[in-house]
Amino acid sequence: MKHNEIITAKQIILKLPNILFKLPRIIKGLKVADARNKKKPVGLGLCVEKSAKKNPQGFAIRYQERNITYQVFNEWSNKIARTLLSHDLQKGDCVAIMVENRPELLATVAACAKIGVISAMINTSQKGKILVHSLTIVKPKLIVVGEECYEAYEAIRDHIDIPCTHHFYLADTDTLTKIGHAPMHWKNLALIIQSQSGKRLPQVNHIYCDDPCFYVYTSGTTGLPKAVIFNHGRFMKAYGTFGHATVGLTVKDSMYVPLPFYHSTAMAICWGSILAGNATLIMARKFSVSRFWQDIRYYEATAFGYIGELCRYLIEQVPTQDDADHQIKIMLGNGLRPSIWKAFKQRFDVDRVCEFYASSEGNIGFSNVFNFDNTVGFAPYKYALIEYDKEREQPIKNAAGFLTTVAKGQSGLLLGEISDKSPFHGYTDSKKTQLTVLRNVFKTGDAWFNTGDLMRDMGFKHAQFVDRIGDTFxxxxxxxxxxxxxxxxxxxxxxxxxxxxxxxxxxxxxxxxxxxxxxxxxxxxxxxxxxxxxxxxxxxxxxxxxxxxxxxxxxxxxxxxxxxxxxxxxxxxxxxxxxxxxxxxxxxxxxxxxxxxxxxxxxxxxxxx
CATH class of the missing domain: 3.30.300.30 (ANL, C-terminal domain)
Incomplete structure (x- = not known):
């Protein structure tokens, strides 16, 4: 690690004026993110309603030539929610969703969130045995499939135990204006919701922090995909920590997101940040290196969501005179490599890199609140970087049988302490959940979540991502x-x-x-x-x-x-x-x-x- 990447007290002091300016927003964000009150109504559904109340005529989503206001989006999701309730779905039931990036996907997720139904965010590239497994482990009572995923699902439909009456189809079109036609043995969701009311549902006031919001899938360290329980409390952490404390979008801002929304980076971090500022989501169907900056300019986006691979694709393109001709001031994501970090900021004239670290299932996260270079940022919760033997692929114990933290500038295995403030909710499979928990780490009786990631200690509770370990890359x-x-x-x-x-x-x-x-x-x-x-x-x-x-x-x-x-x-x-x-x-x-x-x-x- 380069010496100048170690964060010093002097660097922190130089950041203080900016930190003090943002302090009210940071305090608000941390307060919103604190979901320890088990009886307080929270969640994605309330966040959508709050934005609809504060910015009803502002655009919630811009997608291709579609511009959907918060008021329309909120009422749309209410209609879908009532349709689900009319098919005997109750709080705690699961709905599998196979729809690519388009407004219908988020409207369905918001609808589920408002009535306490869990959205299983199916990876739309899955097929065959993997798709069967992903659906089977969450036991959905109903499925919503977009036309673009119809063939993949039909190929395995006989292996899935969902009643024919609970198969819902969404044509690949603007279903708010063009209903489209559903295949035989499918119900047309866009048609059915027309008879439903768009008024507020009382169930939204009975969603609490421990209630599951959606399932996202991760490979973890071994085996087939695992369904990670992402509850409403965790969504509020993303909404507060990133949306308020870190990113700070306003109604004048719009964020371009070309990432798949079946991942928590887009679904929780990006969308949560947008909702926190009552801002606009510019939704791309898929990432396109040739269209990226064209879209940014066309929609006049002021922020964008990324993963590291995306940034590498962009910087590899031949430089042009209009590389900095845009209104982007913030980029939010993870995986921006130190090797291109400063070059990317300079070439494309981006002021703030809101890099973060979080895993779909983990209880520890980092956010680059202070806008340092080459770091995933600061963690407000307790964590440890422990010495790890890469050859034997196991933590190194000291003479007393406990684990040891690494020195500043060194890399180690990241652990997140499991506590009331940072609980670990795990997977749908309790056995797999326990495999990721380390006990008696620094003292008898303690418990820590093993992230499976190697991180470098940069000082002042900042870290730099190094690599993944084990059987996942x-x-x-x-x-x-x-x-x-x-x-x-x-x-x-x-x-x-x-x-x-x-x-x-x-x-x-x-x-x-x-x-x-x-x-x-x-x-x-x-x-x-x-x-x-x-x-x-x-x-x-x-x-x-x-x-x-x-x-x-x-x-x-x-x-x-x-x-x-x-x-x-x-x-x-x-x-x-x-x-x-x-x-x-x-x-x-x-x-x-x-x-x-x-x-x-x-x-x-x-x-x-």
Whole structure:
């Protein structure tokens, strides 16, 4: 770590005038975020209603050519909520939602939130076995599917236990003005809600901090996706900590969000910040590097949401004279790498980087309140960075049997103390919840949440993200579970065994997937094109391995775990590998042998990953 990245007392003092100016807002935000009062009505539904009351004619959402006011959005969500109630849904029931980024998605989520129904935010890139699993573990009583996800759901519909009467369809259009047509055996949600009232629902006053708001899915450290319980109290933490204390948008602001709303970054952090300021959400269907700045200028956005990969794509574009021709003053997100941080701010003339750290399931978060460079910011709750043995993949204990924190400037495993102030609500599976809890960490009887992330201590309760550990790696802004991909690869007929891990490609964020595979046939008889098609039918594009190493045997430990450390070290270096390596180049449909020339071109960035 560079010496000038350590935060000093002098730097804090220099920030004091700005901090004092923001202090009332920060105090308000922390007060709003404090959800320890179990009897106080809170939640996403009340936040939407508050914005509708304070800024009724202001735009809640701008999407393509659609401009939806807070008043219209609020009444729309009330109509959907009443429709759900008319189908016997009650507080605590689950509705699965498979809709890509468009206003219908948020209207449905807001409707569920107002009546205490839990929205299961299905990753719209899922299909096959993974989709079946994601739906099954949350036991939905009703499902809302957009036309864009219809085929993926229909392919697995027979494996899902949802009554035919509880299948709702949304045409891929402006359903407020064009109802569209629903397929056979589906109900048209846009048509049904027309007979419902848009008036306020009394249930919204009976939602409390511990009530689940939505399920978001994470790969965690092992296995298939886990459904993380994101309750209304956690939404209020995002609403208060980020919306009020950190970002501070107003009715004059609008935030451009091209991130998927099935992730908590967009759903809780970005949308929560927008609602806190009664500002406007500019919703993009998907991220497009060519349209990004065009959209920013067209909508006159003053802020945008990001993940690190997005920023790298933008800065890799050829510089133009109008790079700074926009009204952006704030960017909110996570994963902006130190290597491009200052260059990005300078080239695109962005004043504030509201970088944060949080996990969908975790109880600890950091926010860059003070606008320092190269940091995820400050954490208001108690955490610890402990010494960690990367080779053995376990925390290091001292002579007394407890764990030890790292020194300033060093990296360690991030733990969040589990307490009344920062509880850990975990997963829908209680056994998996307990696996992420460390006990007797610094004293007998204490409990801490293991984030699975390595962080560097920058001083003054600030940290810098370093890497993920264990059996999960991050690629294209998504967490990829190696166990999940191994299971799907092993299902392919010619594969006897596989081990999946993440490897670094120069000038990219995160780690690309690589799989070492033992075949049941000769290499000459193995069809790489068929192998790729099999993966494409079952695995999201971001999780398909970029590199394949064919091996006659895979090393395991005495406890039958794959030895991944050495494989990660070798990566796709053909000079260090004893096995033939194959690569999936961008925009291709099969793997080809990796040679020194191709390897050199990948290292030089000739191929864009």
């Amino acid at each position: 991050r690629w294209k802004g998504e967490n990829v579970s190696t166990t999940e991909i191994e299971m799907l690869i092993d299902d392919i007929e010619e594969v006897s065994e596989s081990v999946v891990y993440g490897v670094e490609i120069p000038n990219t964020d995160g780690r690309a997937g690589m799989a070492q595979i033992r075949l049941t046939c000769d290499i000459a008889d193995f069809n790489f094109s068929t192998f790729y098609r099999n993966l494409k039918n079952t695995v999201p594009q971001y999780a398909i391995p970029i590199f394949i190493s064919l091996s006659k045997g895979i090393d395991i430990t005495g406890t039958f775990k794959h030895k991944k450390s050495a494989l990660k070290e070798i990566g796709f270096n053909i000079e260090k590998s004893d096995n033939p390596i194959y690569v999936l180049l961008p925009n291709t449909e099969t793997y080809q042998p990796l040679c020194s020339k191709l390897q050199h071109h990948i290292h030089q960035g000739k191929y864009r990953y």
